[in-house]
Amino acid sequence: KRNILIIGGGGVARVVAHKCAQNNAVLGDIHIASRTLAKCHAIIDSIHDKGSLQRPGTLQAHALDAMDIEATKFLIRATRSQIVINVGSPFLNMSVLTACIETGTAYLDTAIHEDPEKVCENPPWYGNYEWKRRQACKNARVTAVLGVGFDPGVVNAYARYAMDTYFDSVESIDIIDVNAGSHGRYFATNFDPEINFREFVSTAWSWENNAWKANAMFEHRKDWDMPVAGLSTTYLTGHDEIHSMSKNLGVPNIRFWMGFSEHYINVFTVLKNLGLLSQHSVRTARGQEIVPLEVVKAVLPDPASLAPAYSGKTCIGDLIKGRKDGLPQEVLIYNVCDHKTSFEEVGSQAISYTAGVPAVAAAMLIAEGTWDIGEMVNVEELDPKLFIALMNRMGLVTRVRSAQGDHIVDPQPDVI
Ligand code: NDP
Structure with a gap:
């Protein structure tokens, strides 16, 4: 799988975009989308400033309201993205996941879904939202790795x-x-x-x-x-x-x-x-x-x-x-x-860095096939060895x- 659509233009998205750029020989084209186009452009400028691209390749900004499932599906298709890294606000998870299931695209996020109207929900949190779409992922053979930041992840x-x-x-x-x-x-x-x-x-x-x-x-x-x-x-x-x-x-x-x-x-x-x-x-x-x-x-x-x-x-x-x-x-x-x-x-602090690097390591494991398992999982269900080994080389060393x-x-x- 190749070509990445990053959703979000915040601190974590910045790390994700830089790390994707540093590995674009494996990951292919990189697209960044949030409601504010300028945030995505600023990230792209910083990638060029720091010379992060591993090799010349596509790096594009898009304006997107990711609560709009049809618009998200359109962008996934238009950019030929096969992996979506959702690092926008946690309110977006279910709409982005739906867009991925309906387009057959791999899905990654770093936080559990939240409903803006409900301040704190009782366990089982994943059971309230994401896990209800497990069967739909399986039917569509869509890989969805939930919560693959640092904690969770x-x-x-x-x-x-x-x-x-x-x-x-x-x-x-x-x-x-x-x-x-x-x-x-x-x-x-x-x-x-x-x-x-x-x-x-x-x-x-x-x-x-x-x-x-x-x-x-x-x-x-x-x-x-x-x-x-x-x-x-x-x-x-x-x-x-x-x-x-x-x-x-x-x-x-x-x-x-x-x-x-x-x-x-x-x-x-x-x-x-x-x-x-x-x-x-x-x-x-x-x-x-x-x-x-x-x-x-x-x-x-x-x-x-x-x-x-x-x-x-x-x-x-x-x-x-x-x-x-x-x-x-x-x-x-x-x-x-x-x-x-x-x-x-x-250009981001360590809290964003520790959340963004694992998401890109996971995307690389999906791109290269090991973690492309065609269903929805949490990180502890996957073999951790390659993931830890890869992160050691990407800037997060495990001791x-x-x-x-x-x-x-x-x-x-x-x-x-
Ligand atoms: P920010 O608040 O800095 O960024 C969130 C981004 O989402 C903004 O750039 C915003 O841009 C974008 N966004 C919000 N609503 C929409 C929308 N409707 N459509 C498109 N884009 C939207 O957050 P961070 O970068 O700090 O964190 C990102 C995610 O990572 C969060 O879910 C956070 O909980 C998670 N996280 C996970 C960690 C972990 O270790 N697992 C650690 C730290 C963070 P705009 O307003 O322009 O749309």
């Missing part, structure tokens, strides 16, 4: 790889996401504030003893000794991958921990308690209807504008506990990514820390 592959390689049985998987970087602003979110806050305003679900457990956000705190980042404070948070991994891996405890500074929590709590994170409109004294969250979004820094000044590193990985050969075993499988290096290479020490993981060094 790489952390799912890490779990699968570690279970296959280091364990006979696994008791718990703790996914730990720490951003030890600094953007130097008083307060900002690393991606769309609306999406960011939606994640934290409601119940934090975790998978405990083979059952869903509801927790309050910021109720459970845990400090971890993370490589490079050092002692890091995290809080139990609900996240997409807990749902699919709990269904697919047979592990009794799966939790997601996100790093937050005290400052972030204080500002967030004030905004929330004042009602400024509400999506319900209020009427001002002058009779204007305004949505508080939209006002907050308007006054916060544009997440993309943080990238040039961002310094420090992210460290994201899975701490896995279980048994091997009758003995207790503990393994941390992880990646460290540098904000500045990411910016110098592709493992265990009682035996800390080393790079390179599952199949000569395959690609």
Whole structure:
């Protein structure tokens, strides 16, 4: 399969576009579409500025409202795209997936579908939307790899790889996401504030003893000794991958921990308690209807504008506990990514970089056939070895820390 249509013109789309350009001998033509044509043109300009194209080839911008299924189908056909990488907002997933099923095009995304009207849904999240289209994918022989960013995405592959390689049985998987970087602003979110806050305003679900457990956000705190980042404070948070991994891996405890500074929590709590994170409109004294969250979004820094000044590193990985050969075993499988290096290479910070690179690695595995399985899957259902090996070469290096020490993981060094 060849020719890529990238949907979205944000930080992650920028990384995806650069990485596709760096691999266009395999991926073919590259098309970028969002509602704002100028965003797509800016990405193309930066690819030319940095000389990212592996070889001369098509690189084109398009204006598209991807909520419009017919317009999306038209663009897929007009560009002869065989793989769509959906890195637009999570509200677009179902319309883009439908366009892919109806045109027989492979589909990738990096986040679970969200309904703008529903702030937080109860598990089973994937079951509410994407998984309802499984049979349709199978009938159309369409490959759809869901949630192939870093978390969800790489952390799912890490779990699968570690279970296959280091364990006979696994008791718990703790996914730990720490951003030890600094953007130097008083307060900002690393991606769309609306999406960011939606994640934290409601119940934090975790998978405990083979059952869903509801927790309050910021109720459970845990400090971890993370490589490079050092002692890091995290809080139990609900996240997409807990749902699919709990269904697919047979592990009794799966939790997601996100790093937050005290400052972030204080500002967030004030905004929330004042009602400024509400999506319900209020009427001002002058009779204007305004949505508080939209006002907050308007006054916060544009997440993309943080990238040039961002310094420090992210460290994201899975701490896995279980048994091997009758003995207790503990393994941390992880990646460290540098904000500045990411910016110098592709013009985005490390959070966008860690989400975008895996999506392109997955596209390459579909293009080359290994992951082109003609059905809908989550990442942990696929063989992780080639994926990890490919990402090692594309800028995201996987390491493992265990009682035996800390080393790079390179599952199949000569395959690609
Ligand atoms: P941004 O908000 O920066 O970008 C989203 C883009 O979607 C915008 O450029 C917007 O452009 C475009 N868009 C929105 N609505 C439409 C529409 N109707 N039609 C076409 N394009 C549209 O987000 P990010 O780049 O930071 O993130 C992209 C995705 O990646 C999100 O789903 C996010 O949740 C996910 N993500 C996943 C991570 C992971 O590790 N798995 C980590 C980080 C992000 P315009 O307004 O011009 O249309």
